[in-house]
Amino acid sequence: MGWNFQGQALSAIECALTLATSGQMRTVAQATATTNFDVLLNDAPASLIGGIIMQIQQPGSYNYMCTRNNNFSNRSQKGVFIVT
Numbered sequence: 001m002g003w004n005f006q007g008q009a010l011s012a013i014e015c016a017l018t019l020a021t022s023g024q025m026r027t028v029a030q031a032t033a034t035t036n037f038d039v040l041l042n043d044a045p046a047s048l049i050g051g052i053i054m055q056i057q058q059p060g061s062y063n064y065m066c067t068r069n070n071n072f073s074n075r076s077q078k079g080v081f082i083v084t
Contacts, residue, residue: 004052
């Protein structure tokens with residue numbers, strides 16, 4: 001699987017960091033240098049402007065969820081991609 005954000009190729013960990021932080025952090029170096037995630041993420045936008053393009057190369061079932069909006073009630077946002 002390959003990922004691309006605003007014209008830049010991303011590794012799997014960079015993709016995960018970008019999605020988890022709404023684009024606030026994109027590298028392991030940025031994440032390890034940050035000591036107070038709560039303050040930073042409270043200021044994060046609700047959407048990831050520009051999005052991430054995924055190129056899925058293997059058939060399968062791929063699950064995803066939003067951890068930011070998940071309070072285990074009616075706001076639980078989950079989904080699945082099924083590639084055949």
